[in-house]
Amino acid sequence: MTSLRKDRRLDAVPLADVSIDDSFWNDRLETNREITLEHQYDQLGDRCLRNFERVRDGKTGGFRGMWFEDSDAYKWLEAASYVLATHDDPELKARVDEVIELVAAAQDENGYLNTYFTLEEPDARWTNLYMMHELYCAGHLIEAAVAHHRATGEDSLLEVATRFADHIDDVFGTDEDDLDGVPGHEGIELALVELSRVTDEQRYLDLAQYFVDRRGREHSRLQWETAHPDETGGDVPPDIFLEDGEWDGSYAQAHEPIRAQETVEGHSVRAMYLYSGVASLVAETGDDELYETLETLWTNMTTKRMYVTGGIGPESAHEGFTVDYDLRNRTAYAETCAAIGSVFWNHRMFRLTGESRFYDVLERSLYNGVLAGVSLDGTEFFYENPLESLGHHHRKGWFECACCPPNVARLFASLGAYVYAQSASDDIYVNLYVGGEADLDVDGQSVTLTQETDYPWGESTSIEMETESPVETALHVRVPPWCENATVRLNGDALDVEPEDGYVVVDRTWADGDSVTLDFSLPVTLVAAHPDVPDDADRVAFQRGPLVYCVEETDLDDAAPSHLRIDPAGDVETNRRDDLLDGVVTLETVARASTTENWEGQLYRSYDETAGESREAAVVAVPYYGWDNREQGRMRVWLPTV
């Protein structure tokens, strides 16, 4: 366990300064821009934008969709803004401006902005913080505004967001006239920190601190509301905040003050957004105690409550965490948004510390739990990401509660911001092996890094430095734990440098054209889970590089994944298959397969009778992210051993 090291705080190299050109990601990101974003925009029209239009036109009633439908527009605006930061797209720009105009036109004189309450319950504003999501929507508005401002330099949406933030700042607080409450769904905390950064306004930071510190205190507004549902707006019953009729705030991490919390609890997306906000706050305030809380929570999550895919939150009933080692596979909820939230949080934890372990989790989540969330063609989405299926779980085009698709879109569109970072002393960090260019400022000098890699399939990455005149800096290249035997070449010649704490560091004066190549191996690993995880006991999962693999029924010859037993001593062949799933490396081995021949009409038999009823079966494992993109069928990540 390490402490917050204030001298090591880092900044991401901004999205606008990174262009991705990568054999793995190009197609996904293009699909995200061209298909997913368009698909999402189409979904907005009939419900979300129509609500804004009705408010603009002074109408009442007729609200469509979920009560937090506004957030769909904001998430789309945020994703579109990230695209505009990296791509010149006048058509998209015009569409963004149109939506911003519509959003602005729906804002109240006093800054308030929420189409559900304005259309349906204008007198009930701020009466139901536990579930009606006004602050959550405000958070997404602010995030979109910050992204839009950073991408375009324009203030059109930022003005809307600051007016709403100012209104919220007026309404909330601990003074006698203030409403003293916190959001039932977090998100505004991290947004307010970003807003304070782009506006340089301390009061937004203070408001974020207020929302963080007031959460979980006794006799809170949330608690009061759940005891007085008749006095709250909306019609969502408070059941989820009640346990045997008594207040239980854990669903929204409001069961005790954050500083007292030691385990990740409740709705997992809420938790990730909260912890991300706390980490952002700590970056500004250097609050050691809050940082220690984050360390404790992170350790609990990553050592007891996280799937091998980086997915989190096993339980569907409250979309969240349950108890240590509950990592049920087939009924895993593991919401796509929660894995995305984990990426947000881990990115911030890295920036607080410069420690690679946060990127190990981030990369695991990104390449598995998140990437599985969207189909290869970019138009269908998983909300839940089980690690096993009986063949009945499939992606859908959209959801009534459509939080996941736009969340994937905004993460993918901002992927560039996750690749590089710089420390206060301008050390350069390469955290993901993603090809492309990054423009950096090192000691006031422009430097361009060009990364070339075939990761996650190939076993090397090269970084070339373009600089007008020699520049002195330490280049930290992350070596994930799954990249073994890493060796470094400088301009082609072996360099005697070993990875330390997850990085190889090449600290020198760099001339134009200098290049560092990292060679490593990506062996196939059979992963075992902690013996306290009952669902994975005596089972293994295939992993190669950051990718967790699964077995799909369509790749088996007359067998189901549940029939297989893997021989841990067996050879596993890797095959580059460009024809499969837009190009993957498959893992192929021979396993034992139970047969169902003698089972006709029987569900249970004596184990003795079944002995010998097995055969050899060729197994082709494919990356988990690619499952359910072909013929539908059964799937399994964790397989028993012979």
Place this chain on the structure above:
Amino acid sequence: MTSLRKDRRLDAVPLADVSIDDSFWNDRLETNREITLEHQYDQLGDRCLRNFERVRDGKTGGFRGMWFEDSDAYKWLEAASYVLATHDDPELKARVDEVIELVAAAQDENGYLNTYFTLEEPDARWTNLYMMHELYCAGHLIEAAVAHHRATGEDSLLEVATRFADHIDDVFGTDEDDLDGVPGHEGIELALVELSRVTDEQRYLDLAQYFVDRRGREHSRLQWETAHPDETGGDVPPDIFLEDGEWDGSYAQAHEPIRAQETVEGHSVRAMYLYSGVASLVAETGDDELYETLETLWTNMTTKRMYVTGGIGPESAHEGFTVDYDLRNRTAYAETCAAIGSVFWNHRMFRLTGESRFYDVLERSLYNGVLAGVSLDGTEFFYENPLESLGHHHRKGWFECACCPPNVARLFASLGAYVYAQSASDDIYVNLYVGGEADLDVDGQSVTLTQETDYPWGESTSIEMETESPVETALHVRVPPWCENATVRLNGDALDVEPEDGYVVVDRTWADGDSVTLDFSLPVTLVAAHPDVPDDADRVAFQRGPLVYCVEETDLDDAAPSHLRIDPAGDVETNRRDDLLDGVVTLETVARASTTENWEGQLYRSYDETAGESREAAVVAVPYYGWDNREQGRMRVWLPTV
């Protein structure tokens, strides 16, 4: 697959003619009578009986509890009546009479009886069949009335029930003035058949037939109601009958006519009550087509959708069935009431056919899925019966929706009725090894059977015949599939008779004092599940006799059940332990146990690294029914093999 054999229809030897005196059941049944029933009565007072009082006193409003709270009184009355059938208990009798008086006083002039609607929504009667359970409560009233009449010969409750049944008969039907609908929660069908039997009234049978045949037709009343929730009473939203906003009646087995159904679907208690009702109906009508439907459904359930404990319905969200081979263990719902419902159904299937396979399922459910539902002391109950626990699942004293405890009580109180049966030709069937006496009529002659056994621990049962003069009859003694090497002795001498179709048959002229002894072995079986059940792949469960075993953390030395791997070739010792769990036979073996020593701070490691990290561990397995009666901890039924 066999067809309904009309010549083999059997009657249970009635409860009143069977007295149980059995080393295994005596304590459980006494606890049921003395503790559970009393405990339940105490629970009735504050909510259920108070509702009846308010109606009696002409009050309005103030209804307490669930909208089907009335059924708690009826279930208690039914259980208490069963006790009165077998035990002389004037105090209980007086209390039963009091409750009956209260129920009768709450009945409307026209026969209607439901305290929720009468107190809260008198104008909304019969407007919400999909969820407001008026017909379900009526069913329980009728069942209680039949039990009370059979036990006491009195008509006090039967009159109430028949008046309500007559009213229902007036209201429902296919004529123009009739309400044409079926209950959203079945139960009244089987009750009406019983009512027709005790009253000899065809119209109750016709009404049962109507409710069975009208279920699942298109454009039904249920479908109409869910599309018009504003026009229905109560405030339960119709969501559970909607799939993506469209009608889906499968929750209540109303997705298609019963004759078209091929898989067990929806809420599992509803399903069991419906199939029980259909079986009762078939017993009266001999409808071959309906019987074939039951066979198809039974085969689907018992070969693809039933836990090794006899539990059914894995999913909590709709308390019911999902898809073939979905037998998740730790998150199994497997409601106690559903296992009880399966007992009801299988009892009826046996009586239609005389086939032992139905008792194999009944016995499995009874000794595992049902028996686990109540604590050894009779005061705490499981609603859900998972086959694995991380240590957080425990019995509770009562539930807001308290269907399970009284259901256990009424089953236990009527256990005697499940032991013996007689065919039309007066053949005698001994279906359960439960000690005690039964008075039978064979060809007009009184015969008393006395069964002595130490089952499920001991390996024999003896049946002695008391008869004034010799009587000719075939005695069919069931030999469950887990009782191996069964041999028969007649008056101590070996008899050359082999079990056939699950029975040994001794057909002879019996003299007073003749006895048949069945000796068998109860070997420990390691059970394997069908390879298509992913949760049990490569795992085994211990079974001895009808009892499925589990491993509880409290019996392990510094290990959790999930650490264990069983050696299928290892010796398993059986130990009679009178000090444990009110006396059990434990199964003891030595297993391999993973250690958690090198896992500190890690959730996933390379399988290679973990190789060799295991030790020998002594394992004590206890009957599943007895789990969570001692120190709380982790539990597991299915264990991986070495």
